[in-house]
Amino acid sequence: MGHLNLIATATFGLESLVAEELRKLGCTDTAVDQGKVSFSGDERDICRANLWLRTAARVKVKVGEFQATTFEELFEKTKALPWADYLPKNAQFPVEGRSVKSTLFSVSDCQAIVKKAVVESLKKKHRLQWFPEDGPLMKIEVALLKDTATLTIDTSGAGLHQRGYREIAMGAPLKETLAAALVILARWYPDIALIDPFCGSGTIPIEAALMGHNMAPGLNRSFAAEEWPWINPKLWAEVRQEARDLVRPEKPDYLIGTDIDDSALKVARRNAELAGVADSIHFQRQEVKDLTTSKKYGKLITNPPYGERLGEDAQIQQLYRELAQVKKDLDTWSFYILTAYPHLEKVFGQRATKRRKLYNGGIECQYYQYYGPRPPKRRA
Numbered sequence: 001m002g003h004l005n006l007i008a009t010a011t012f013g014l015e016s017l018v019a020e021e022l023r024k025l026g027c028t029d030t031a032v033d034q035g036k037v038s039f040s041g042d043e044r045d046i047c048r049a050n051l052w053l054r055t056a057a058r059v060k061v062k063v064g065e066f067q068a069t070t071f072e073e074l075f076e077k078t079k080a081l082p083w084a085d086y087l088p089k090n091a092q093f094p095v096e097g098r099s100v101k102s103t104l105f106s107v108s109d110c111q112a113i114v115k116k117a118v119v120e121s122l123k124k125k126h127r128l129q130w131f132p133e134d135g136p137l138m139k140i141e142v143a144l145l146k147d148t149a150t151l152t153i154d155t156s157g158a159g160l161h162q163r164g165y166r167e168i169a170m171g172a173p174l175k176e177t178l179a180a181a182l183v184i185l186a187r188w189y190p191d192i193a194l195i196d197p198f199c200g201s202g203t204i205p206i207e208a209a210l211m212g213h214n215m216a217p218g219l220n221r222s223f224a225a226e227e228w229p230w231i232n233p234k235l236w237a238e239v240r241q242e243a244r245d246l247v248r249p250e251k252p253d254y255l256i257g258t259d260i261d262d263s264a265l266k267v268a269r270r271n272a273e274l275a276g277v278a279d280s281i282h283f284q285r286q287e288v289k290d291l292t293t294s295k296k297y298g299k300l301i302t303n304p305p306y307g308e309r310l311g312e313d314a315q316i317q318q319l320y321r322e323l324a325q326v327k328k329d330l331d332t333w334s335f336y337i338l339t340a341y342p343h344l345e346k347v348f349g350q351r352a353t354k355r356r357k358l359y360n361g362g363i364e365c366q367y368y369q370y371y372g373p374r375p376p377k378r379r380a
Contacts, residue, residue: 001043001085001230005062007152008037008053013358014181017055025052038062043231046155047239050225051218054180054207056160060141060152061086068149069103071113078117078142078151084125086153088229090135093118093153095142102144114142114151136227157224163210164221165275166201168267174303176217178338178360179203183211185356185367186301186336190252193298197288197326199257202268202281204301209277212252216243220276251280254295258286289322292329297375299334300326303360306341320347327370334372340365 010018012035019030019037025048027039037056041049049059064081068074087093095118097111104110118140123129139154161177182204188194190212196204210217219240226236259265265283272278288304304323306316324347327335337344340363345351352368359365 004041004043004046006039006041006045006049007060007062007150008039008049008056009035009058009060010037010056011035011175011178011359013356014055014177017181017184018053021053021055022049025049043235044239046225046231047236050156050160050223051216051239051243053160054211054217055177055184057177058154058156058160060154060156063140063151063153065148065150067147068144069147071104071109074104074110074142074149075113075117077149078114079121081121081151083118083121086230087118087122087138088135089122089126089128090132091138092133092135093138093140095140097142097144099144101146103147104144104149110142110144114140136229137224138228139224155223155225155228157222160218162221163217163275165206165271166203167270167274168201173201174203174338174360176203176207178358179303180207180211180217181358182301182303182336182338182367183208186299186334186369188299188301190248190250193254193256193293193295194252195256195258195291195293195298195300196302197258197286197291197300197323198302198304199259199268199283200261200264200303202257202271202283204303205255205257205281205283206268206272206275206277208301209252209255209272209280210275212248212255212280213250213277214246214248215276216246219243220274254298255281256293257281257283258288258291259283260285260287287322288319288326291326297332297372298330299336300330301336303338304341306339306365316341317343317347320344324348332372332375335368335370337368337370338365339368344368 008018015032019032022030029040031038066077095111095115097107099105099107141152143150161175163176268283272281353371354369356367358367
């Protein structure tokens with residue numbers, strides 16, 4: 001296939017992280033837009049992006065982009081795209097859609113028109129009148145934004161947050177992609193102590209452990225494009241073996257996850273086993289007010305409850321007062337807290353060093369970052 005126009009989609013606020021990940025993978029001509037990062041690549045880049053991106057939602061092939069303000073225009077311009085270059089005769093190609101600030105606002109009508117246009121395009125190329133759709137899944141999306149239609153094919157299948165290690169999730173789980181973003185934004189490295197005092201099913205420490213071992217997050221799952229005829233299965237095998245060869249056996253220095261829910265901790269331990277990092281994380285039952293550590297410096301990274309999960313405002317206020325006291329006790333640690341609780345800075349008695357707007361399952365949150373003092377440089 002050769003040169004391809006690709007898109008890595010992302011939750012709002014994480015686009016710059018996805019772009020940086022792509023650059024580290026060797027994809028240098030990236031363009032950041034709201035909710036996505038465009039880049040160029042080939043079949044190997046599809047494989048590597050799916051396997052390695054920690055903060056992206058999906059990887060898609062862009063087939064075409066054009067202006068469309070009428071259904072006839074959408075049909076004719078979609079039909080003119082080279083669909084037969086991508087879709088084999090037996091491909092399953094359901095069409096999904098979305099429309100934002102566009103003249104063509106009926107998503108169901110747009111989906112039906114794109115489906116019909118793709119079929120007509122394939123008829124002309126393959127000289128067939130009927131397509132069985134019993135082959136590889138190649139889901140098409142028509143995305144309309146301000147009358148610009150972007151047509152893509154999804155290479156990922158299940159969203160990239162589904163790493164394959166979370167069989168069971170506790171209430172209001174943090175997506176793996178967002179958990180990874182919190183760790184990256186905190187500039188954590190394997191030789192730095194990390195504690196999550198509200199670990200729930202363990203997502204933050206597990207994502208940190210995967211980074212610490214340099215384990216590709218998609219190593220233990222499959223992707224839709226693995227079944228595509230124009231991507232050689234040997235390429236997927238090569239990229240997976242490359243990822244296995246890059247795994248670091250050394251354990252991160254100090255990874256702790258605590259919670260007051262025994263059932264959550266049981267799930268966290270199981271998830272860590274499935275992720276292959278159980279020996280790198282210590283999970284224990286502990287209330288936040290009892291949190292202590294022998295480590296002089298470190299990073300506390302957490303997503304505490306903020307109303308939707310506890311209900312009682314008095315409980316929430318008490319919980320954040322306890323967290324504020326922990327911050328006073330661990331005054332040389334850096335604190336990174338993702339929450340929709342609006343009074344955190346007031347309870348802490350100081351403004352955060354830095355704040356960043358992020359979305360957790362559609363809930364607007366702030367990522368409060370309190371920087372502690374730099375630890376002394378180690379002797380060589």
